[in-house]
Amino acid sequence: MTDELRQAMAALGAGAPHASSTNPGATSDLSIDEALLLHSIGWEPVDLVFGVGWWSIPWGAFQTWQAGEVTAASDAFGGAMREASEQLRHESARAGGAGVVGVEIDISVHSHHVDVTLTGTAVRRIGEKPSGDEFLSDLSARDFSLLIRAGWMPRGLVAGASFVIAPRRSARQWAAQKGQNVELPNLTEALYLARERAMDSMQQMGLGLHADGVVNVKLREGPLGHNPRIIQFVAVGTAVKLADSGHRSVEPMMVVPLDDPVLAFEAASLRAKPGS
Amino acid sequence: MPPSDLPEAATERLGHGAWSSALSVPDFASTLALGLEPVGFVQGYCVMQWSWYQQGTTAPFLGGYGQPVANAGSYSEVYRCPHGMVSAEHRTFGYNWEQDWLETSWAQGWGLAYQRMMEEAEASGAHGVIGVLDAAAPLAGSSTIEYSIRGTAVVVPDSPRPSRIFSTFLSGARLAKLIEAGYTPVSVVAAMSSVQMIGYCITRYQMSGQANMGWLGSVAGVSSIAQVGKAQSAARHLARAKVRAQLGSDSLHGAHLDQSTREFGEGDMAIQCVIKGTRVRRFKDFNPLPHPTTVVPLR
Amino acid sequence: MADEEIGETEVATDEEAAHPFFEGAQLPPDAARRLAELEDRPGHKGMFTSDLSVNEFLLIKEVGFHPVGFVMGSSIYHLGIQTRRWSQSQELAKLTEAMYNARELAMNRMDAEALELGADGVVGVRLDVNYYEWGSDTAEFIAVGTAVKAEDGKSYRNNQGKPFTSDLSGQDFWTLLQTGHVPLGLVMGTCVYHIAHRSLGQTVRSAGQNIELPNFTQALYEARELAMTRMQDEANELGATGIVGVRLEEKTHMWGDHTIEFLSLGTAVVKTEGEHQIPVPQTIISLDG
Numbered sequence: 001m002t003d004e005l006r007q008a009m010a011a012l013g014a015g016a017p018h019a020s021s022t023n024p025g026a027t028s029d030l031s032i033d034e035a036l037l038l039h040s041i042g043w044e045p046v047d048l049v050f051g052v053g054w055w056s057i058p059w060g061a062f063q064t065w066q067a068g069e070v071t072a073a074s075d076a077f078g079g080a081m082r083e084a085s086e087q088l089r090h091e092s093a094r095a096g097g098a099g100v101v102g103v104e105i106d107i108s109v110h111s112h113h114v115d116v117t118l119t120g121t122a123v124r125r126i127g128e129k130p131s132g133d134e135f136l137s138d139l140s141a142r143d144f145s146l147l148i149r150a151g152w153m154p155r156g157l158v159a160g161a162s163f164v165i166a167p168r169r170s171a172r173q174w175a176a177q178k179g180q181n182v183e184l185p186n187l188t189e190a191l192y193l194a195r196e197r198a199m200d201s202m203q204q205m206g207l208g209l210h211a212d213g214v215v216n217v218k219l220r221e222g223p224l225g226h227n228p229r230i231i232q233f234v235a236v237g238t239a240v241k242l243a244d245s246g247h248r249s250v251e252p253m254m255v256v257p258l259d260d261p262v263l264a265f266e267a268a269s270l271r272a273k274p275g276s
Numbered sequence: 277m278p279p280s281d282l283p284e285a286a287t288e289r290l291g292h293g294a295w296s297s298a299l300s301v302p303d304f305a306s307t308l309a310l311g312l313e314p315v316g317f318v319q320g321y322c323v324m325q326w327s328w329y330q331q332g333t334t335a336p337f338l339g340g341y342g343q344p345v346a347n348a349g350s351y352s353e354v355y356r357c358p359h360g361m362v363s364a365e366h367r368t369f370g371y372n373w374e375q376d377w378l379e380t381s382w383a384q385g386w387g388l389a390y391q392r393m394m395e396e397a398e399a400s401g402a403h404g405v406i407g408v409l410d411a412a413a414p415l416a417g418s419s420t421i422e423y424s425i426r427g428t429a430v431v432v433p434d435s436p437r438p439s440r441i442f443s444t445f446l447s448g449a450r451l452a453k454l455i456e457a458g459y460t461p462v463s464v465v466a467a468m469s470s471v472q473m474i475g476y477c478i479t480r481y482q483m484s485g486q487a488n489m490g491w492l493g494s495v496a497g498v499s500s501i502a503q504v505g506k507a508q509s510a511a512r513h514l515a516r517a518k519v520r521a522q523l524g525s526d527s528l529h530g531a532h533l534d535q536s537t538r539e540f541g542e543g544d545m546a547i548q549c550v551i552k553g554t555r556v557r558r559f560k561d562f563n564p565l566p567h568p569t570t571v572v573p574l575r
Numbered sequence: 576m577a578d579e580e581i582g583e584t585e586v587a588t589d590e591e592a593a594h595p596f597f598e599g600a601q602l603p604p605d606a607a608r609r610l611a612e613l614e615d616r617p618g619h620k621g622m623f624t625s626d627l628s629v630n631e632f633l634l635i636k637e638v639g640f641h642p643v644g645f646v647m648g649s650s651i652y653h654l655g656i657q658t659r660r661w662s663q664s665q666e667l668a669k670l671t672e673a674m675y676n677a678r679e680l681a682m683n684r685m686d687a688e689a690l691e692l693g694a695d696g697v698v699g700v701r702l703d704v705n706y707y708e709w710g711s712d713t714a715e716f717i718a719v720g721t722a723v724k725a726e727d728g729k730s731y732r733n734n735q736g737k738p739f740t741s742d743l744s745g746q747d748f749w750t751l752l753q754t755g756h757v758p759l760g761l762v763m764g765t766c767v768y769h770i771a772h773r774s775l776g777q778t779v780r781s782a783g784q785n786i787e788l789p790n791f792t793q794a795l796y797e798a799r800e801l802a803m804t805r806m807q808d809e810a811n812e813l814g815a816t817g818i819v820g821v822r823l824e825e826k827t828h829m830w831g832d833h834t835i836e837f838l839s840l841g842t843a844v845v846k847t848e849g850e851h852q853i854p855v856p857q858t859i860i861s862l863d864g
Contacts, residue, residue, distance in 0.1 A: 001297055004560075005432050008460035009403060010392035011559035012438035018458070018523055021558040027520060027528040032446065035529070037860075039457070039562060048516060048531050048551070052508040054501040059485030076498040087509070112485030113501060117508070119533060139549045145480040146570070146860065252862050253346070258630045259746055286800045294810040296803065296818040296841060301747035304819045305754045317803060317821050323791035325784060381785030388787060392796075415770070415795070420788060422795065426823070568858040 006065070007090055026123045030102065034141035038101075044126045047095035053083030054276045062230060067167035067186075067195060073114065077107075077161040077234075078201070085157060088118050089134045097122025099135035101144045103157060105236055111226050118157075137238040139216055146239065147215075151248045155209040155239040160201030163224070164194040164231050188232040191231060192234040195221070198233040211239035286396055287481040289316075297428040299407055302436040307406065310452040312430040316400045319426045322390030324385040326414070349376030351510050355503055367543075370476025372507045374469065374514060375546075380555025382468040386412065390464070394443065402429035403437055407447030408464050410552070444554045445530060454529070459556040462526055466552035467518030470505040473507040475543030501563040507547055511535070515549040526557045602687055610691045613644045625721040627699065631745025636696065638752045640723040645693045647719040648684025652677040654712050659769040659834065664794035666801065667834065670767040674836055675805075678702060678763060681718040682740065689738045694722035695731035696739035698748050700761050702840070706829065714828070733759045734814050741842040743819070746861035751819070756844040760812040764805025765838045772833060799823060800839040815843035 017024060029047030030038065038044060061072035092100050103120035121141070124130050137144060137154035147154065167186045198219075206214045217237035224230040297314035299307060307314065310483065355370030389410075397405045408427035415422040427443065444461035446454060454461065482501045512533070519528060531553035538546045602610070615621040625642040627635065635642060654673055659665075681702070689697050700720035707713065722738065725731050733739050741758035743751060751758065770791070802823070810818050821841035828836060 002432075004455055005311045006435050006560055008455050009432055009435050009438050010443055011460045011557055012440060012462065014557075014559075017527075017558040018560055020561045021525075021527075023525065023527070024525040025520065025523055027516065027531055029531040029533070031530060032450045032457065036453060036457055037568070040564065040567060048508060048528075049531070050512045050516075052505050052512075054504040054508065056482035056499050056501050057485055058497060061485070072498055079498055079500060083505070112483055115504075115508075117535075119512075142860065144289070149567070177285075215406075241602075250570045250862075252572045255571040255573055255859070257573045260723055286796070289800055289804040289807060294807060294815045294817050294843065296810070296821045298823075300820055301743055301750050305750045308754050314817065317823075319799060319823075321792050321796045321799075323788045323795065325786050327785060378785070385787065415791065420791065422791070442651055477766045513751075534766055566858070568860045570862055571859045572862045 003018050013182045022127045030121055030141050034102070037145040038123060038141050039126075041148045042126055043123050043145075043148075045121045045123050046097045047091075047122045049091035049095060049097070049100055049120055049122045051084035051086070051088030051091065052116070053080035053087070054113055054115045055080040055083070056113045057111070059112065062163075062165070062227060064165065065168070067165050067190065069190075069197065070163040070165060073109065073163040073200070074161050074197075076114045076197055077109070077116075077159075080114045081157075081159050084116045084118045085136060088120065088136055092134045092136075093124040093130070093132065095122045096124065096130065097134065098124040098130035099137070100127070100156070101137050101154075102140050103136055103138040105138055105157070105159075107234060107236075109163070109224055109232060139238050143216070146250060148266075149248065150250055151243050151245050152240050153243055155211045155241050156205075157232070157236065158202045158205040158209070158211075158214055158234040158239045160198040160203070160205065161232065161234045162194040162197040162201075162204065163233075164190050166190060167228050168229060194231065195219075195233050198235045202235045203238065206237075207238040210241065212241045214274075286319075286399075295527075298409075298426060299447055303407065306449040306452050307430065307447065311432065312403075312406070313433060315357045315402050315429045315431055316396075317426070318393050318396035318400065318402075318405060318429045320389040320394070320396065320425070321425075322385045322388040322392070322423045323415060324381060324421050324423065326419055334539035349374030349379065349514075351395065351471065351514060353506065355479070355563050357477045366402065367475065367477045367480055369476045370479055370503055371472075372503065372510065373472055374510070375472050376470075378470040378548075379467060379468055382412075382470075385421065385423040386410070386425075386466055386468075389425045390443075393425045393427060394441065397427075397429040397441060397443075400429050401431065401437075402441060403432045403435065404444070404461070405429050405459075406444055406451055408443055408445050410464075410466065445552070446554060454556065458558055458562050459527075459529065460559045462555040462557050464552065465519050465522045465528065465555050466550060467515050467522070468548065468550045469511050469514035471507050471511040471514065471547045473503065473545050473547070475503060478505040480543035491552070504545070507545070508537075511547040511549045514550045519551045519553065523555055526555050528553045529556045530554055602684075602691060606688060610646075610688060611643060613692065626719070627721055627745055631699070634745045634749040635723060638749055639726050640695070641726050643722045643724050644688075646685050646688035646692070646694075646697060646722045647717065648681045648686070649711055649715055649717045650677050650680035650684070651715045654714055654786070654828070660771075662771050662773075663769070664790065665769055666798065667767045667769055670834075670836075671765055673838065674765050674767060674838075675718040675763075677714070677769055678718070678765075681716040682761070685718040685720060686737050686740065689720075689722040689845055692722050693724060694738045695725045696741070696758065697722050698741055699744055700740050700742045702742075702761075702763075704826075704828070708800050710828070731757065742840065747820070751844065755847050755849065756817075756819075757847055759815050760809075761811035761840065762806050762813070762815075762818060762843045763838065763840045764802045764809065765805070765836060766798045766805070767834065767836045768794070768803040770794060770833045770835065798835070798837050799839075802839045806823040806839045806841060810814065810841075810843035813843050814845065816846050818843050833836045 023044055023046055026046050027048045029048055030045055055076040057073050057076045061070050088100055100120040100122050103118050106117040108115050135154045136157045138157060167190060214237040217235055220234040225233050296317040298317050302541045334538060341505040351374040357368040395546050405427040410425045412421055412423045442461050443464045445464055531551055536548050623642045624645040626645055627642060696837040702720060703717045705715040714853050731739060739758045740761040742761055818841040821839060824838045826836045
């Protein structure tokens with residue numbers, strides 16, 4: 001190790017990198033672990049890439065008393081996601097990448113606009129000129145390398161969203177249900193359908209990419225910040241496809257780890273409870 | 277040794293006694309295993325005045341209404357309204373421009389703090405600084421920002437000092453792996469970009485959801501807000517270009533992007549991006565990593 | 576703005592220091608009773624208590640130590656306000672001293688509990704400050720940790736005859752010993768500093784120019800260097816070769832924006848005899864998330 005360290009120190013004086021460097025000027029947000037893992041499967045990072053999409057939602061889409069799904073909002077979401085993804089693919093291609101891994105997805109929905117920002121690292125097989133058809137994936141470089149080892153390939157980011165305005169209960173319904181523990185079937189149905197629709201538009205995107213499946217689906221749901229009567233469902237995942245070579249086992253080994261997460265400490269926890 | 281403006285207390289502290297290191301114990305252990313020895317905790321600070329508005333510019337439209345913004349940086353765009361004169365409040369022109377005087381101020385504050393930390397490291401005879409942490413935060417009141425940079429100075433025993441000492445955000449096992457993989461850390465790099473956007477009528481209508489209301493005609497239903505998208509992308513591209521300009525033919529490792537958007541008024545915003553990372557240089561062939569063993573922890 | 580004295584002059588005091596309850600190095604009777612229950616005596620089977628996790632417990636056993644008990648110390652301090660000049664940056668020496676003494680007292684009382692158990696050291700020490708609604712300007716300084724004893728019968732106490740203290744977790748303790756270092760004590764240095772307010776004239780003159788304010792830079796820089804130096808002096812007194820895990824914390828407590836405590840903390844260590852080789856770790860990927 002010390003030999004390498006001395007070599008490294010000597011290189012500080014040299015003006016240029018070693019001749020074996022295949023991608024001078026590369027910029028990546030990968031950790032060294034991720035860079036090593038990527039290299040272990042024969043890949044390398046090329047550039048930090050971005051995609052941004054801001055789409056407007058017409059007035060009146062959310063500003064209504066009527067219950068039900070707000071299709072203008074899911075359309076705007078779809079548009080912003082598509083625009084940001086296209087930019088990301090475009091930037092990856094320009095940097096000479098075969099695709100983008102570790103895409104960080106930032107979605108925010110406001111009264112009149114939806115914005116989507118995608119940030120990731122373009123990667124390629126070492127020294128290889130890519131052939132086009134860039135893939136996108138929100139899997140970390142670590143997950144990406146495991147997936148490749150197992151014989152799978154990411155195809156693209158898939159996402160779907162739906163926004164529902166919760167129905168109001170009439171005064172009579174309210175009076176009848178007050179103090180009772182009953183199901184609110186209107187609400188149940190509205191949310192159920194919205195969830196199905198978000199998942200379905202995600203699935204449609206995956207099918208469009210000729211994927212074999214979607215992994216790492218994350219479902220974000222809950223009331224929107226600016227209006228608690230609006231409930232959002234956003235599903236995002238990575239579509240994957242099995243390579244021609246078929247699935248290979250990664251042969252896991254069982255271990256017992258001895259490390260703990262660091263525990264936070266509050267002096268207040270030592271204080272006696274009131275009354276004791 | 278370069279001329280130094282370190283406080284007296286710093287020169288005193290670095291002079292003698294036990295070394296100190298901000299490394300965690302695991303990092304400390306792998307730093308030792310790598311063959312580096314800590315010599316001291318080093319730090320640099322710089323407090324800068326901070327204001328969003330440049331002296332002497334009450335309005336950005338010095339070049340005249342509808343002209344590109346005066347003293348903008350390399351990025352500047354003008355958006356022209358398709359409607360003609362509608363009313364006095366109607367925004368006939370929109371502007372996107374790079375605020376390079378803010379970028380310069382940021383680079384100066386960060387740069388001075390960094391330089392001071394490196395001077396402390398030089399003074400302690402170090403080969404480099406590892407585990408660098410940086411921060412920029414308002415200090416006791418809003419019109420100042422303090423830039424602070426800290427790290428642990430290290431030496432490589434029995435090795436000549438490089439002509440320029442190195443610095444890196446990495447420490448411990450990560451640093452060891454970087455070197456083992458054939459990269460030497462050169463320096464930490466950081467750049468800030470600032471883009472201001474004054475929305476024109478279409479952007480303002482889109483941001484307030486009125487793009488499909490009647491007389492406009494040109495935009496209906498959901499639509500892409502092009503001006504904001506361009507401003508947001510430009511800020512990121514500018515920051516990326518600025519860090520890349522500091523790389524030479526080396527690479528940037530472990531880049532980290534921080535973005536913040538400040539909206540002031542309907543359809544107007546200021547976007548700030550900071551990208552930082554460690555500039556690394558390949559010094560030997562990549563040592564291929566054996567396939568890592570996959571494990572399932574039993575918890 | 577003219578120089579104007581803000582705040583009242585009060586000296587910080589330890590309200591308990593002169594109390595018979597704490598005379599000498601005696602422990603409070605309840606604490607002594609609790610600790611006595613933990614010890615093995617003829618006719619009484621002791622046991623240990625600790626806030627260690629199972630993983631930490633096993634790792635501490637791995638390096639030849641046995642936990643003997645959960646120990647703590649506390650000190651309730653009255654922190655007054657020292658005279659500050661509106662437009663001057665300066666150290667508030669009395670407050671610095673008070674903050675230092677309060678922590679020192681809490682640590683000493685924790686040490687006394689550990690000594691009572693015959694411990695060689697205390698691991699996982701955490702220092703905290705607690706404010707209570709009932710006491711204005713009062714703060715409770717707390718130190719807690721797990722006392723440990725070497726199983727080989729050798730003494731690991733430091734050159735002041737006290738058990739070593741360290742804020743290292745069980746994992747960190749294990750790792751440190753693998754590198755051939757042993758902890759000597761938790762060392763700290765503090766500096767309470769008042770940052771000058773800027774006069775209206777100054778603010779107006781420099782408005783719109785984003786320039787460095789060298790006086791501010793210098794003042795804060797110096798405050799942090801002082802805190803670091805004091806910590807380092809403590810380590811030198813213990814005969815340490817170094818300090819690991821140094822943290823520099825900044826706290827405003829209850830003094831407002833312009834008065835800041837800079838606290839630096841770390842574990843002083845000394846290198847033991849003999850060569851230590853850390854085995855090359857194996858690369859693994861965990862599949863649990």
